[in-house]
Amino acid sequence: MYIAQAFKGDNVSWKFWITTLVCGGIFIINFISYLLTSPEDMEAAYEMLKSIPKILGLILNLIPFVVLLIFLIVFVVFMHKRSFLSLTTSRSKIDFKRILFSFLLISVLTIGGFVYSYYSTPGEVVWNFEPGKFTVLVIVSLILFPFQIGFEEYFFRGYLMQQIGVAVKNKWFPLIFTSVLFGVAHSANPEVAEMGYITMVFYIGTGLLLGIMTLMDEGLELALGFHLGNNLLAALLVTSEWSALQTDAMFKYVNEQATDAMVNEMLASVAISYPIIIIILAFTYKWKNWGDKLFGKVVMPVEQVTENGIGK
Template sequence: MFIEQAYKGNNTWWRVLITAAITMGIFIMNFIMFLIVSKEDMAKTYDLMKQLPKNLSLFINLLPFVFLLGILFLLVYFLHERSILSLTTSRKKVDYKRILFSFGLIVFISLASFVVSYQMDSSNIKWNFNPINFSILFVLSCLLLPFQIGLEEYLFRGFLMQQVGIVVKNRWFPLVLTSVLFGLFHSANPEVAEMGFGVMTFYIGTGFLLGIMTLMDEGLELSLGFHLGNNLIAATLITSDFSALQTDAVFKYSGVQNPNDMLTEMIISIVITYPIILFILAKKYNWTNWKQKLTGKIIAIPELVNVEND
């Protein structure tokens, strides 16, 4: 019933277009940059950003998401005339226990993976901890990352998945479309410039993981917790010169990274780690009827439709 929540609002095409255009602006700009800007100019831009204090750079990068998420909420509430709850979940209220569980799950897996890899080979991982800088980083991350991941989840897995779903009247197409868009709109990240377009398979694969979570669980709670935990660990645990976010993390990768090795690690995550995560969630939350929830038809339920479209 998650996609069907869109029927609670006003879905006139021009309203949907306005909301999508305004809130997707930052992602569209990133994608355009990837297409038209040369690698040399992109490298110069990244080098310029690296000259800023890391915490200031993080603040500048994340601040726009505060305003964009607020704008998305305002447009959904006033322009589409429906609640933020309907954008979040099909449940009667937000299940914060789900958010905390998926957050804890990915944090545990990430930390465990780091410990194992560190024990196997720590030659290229150096201690980077600075108490003052890290404290500022941690506070900034806790304050601003929820807005960054919130915009991405509410926009891709929330608004777009719901609106596309009620147009095409099925579940598989919005799952595929939002996952691909999620990947493509990360194309301006430094990792892509460093490792090539192959890294997009990781972003798209992550989009599919989060989309499957959303459809199987009928809400954004699990994807919100997972995304926040993943990004928080990425920002605070270990950084590198080619990370999307340059931070004063606890550790720093100091070696010369082989793009093929990085891509292999990402593919392993998609092929092995992600199915394990879905298996754990499926067992905990008793997911059933996978085919219907991931590919089934969308039917307008009369009691959900409470606004007449123009």
């Protein structure tokens, strides 16, 4: 079991809190700042960020995740005394084919959806391609986005889901809790201010999708590929004045504000696209025992009981 991999390490509570506060501090500070800042000041902050060159803004946005991912790995390996593999998967080695499959799946669906939207609502999106700027964007994105999505997956679906799971001894609570937490962590994004709190359905729904992938597949590989494909295309394919990522993407939304149709598209992805993705993955990887994998108990593996000296 994936969650039970945490039993391989030292799970004393103070180590959990140090790791969580240091690695998750950026989300906590961001959320508190968002709550204490007036809408007018928040709008001014967004406008100030727009004045920064797009590629510089992207780099400044992503660089902290490089440091945070390194911190998380160091804490898990040296303080919790666990392997990086145990944080990634319950398999004997990381399955890179799964990462690639999930990456290609979301890429095909996203591009297909964009092409349909582009031709069904002409004039809403315009060509924004500048070869020089786009080339730099591709290079920066390929270097830094793996750290950003890596940290979010290893922290939310990896570290927190495992540590909370072994503490509460079940799977449903860490699945729901980390999904909501993932949504709250993105609540300060400009899209939420622009589209309203209904957007949180998308973020929490995405967290739930990634969590189900992780539990059903007993590892983070599918979630890593999905998250990377989603974020890369968000940066490279289309940008807008109100998105969290201001980039020199290939296309750009003409509207300076989000429309109801855009909100509906976002909600439709959760209600329609996400279940389809789950069905495709379930068929591909022959997922079984849904009840146990999503709602069952978390127990220490027999070999770990012996190694820890429990029951001797």
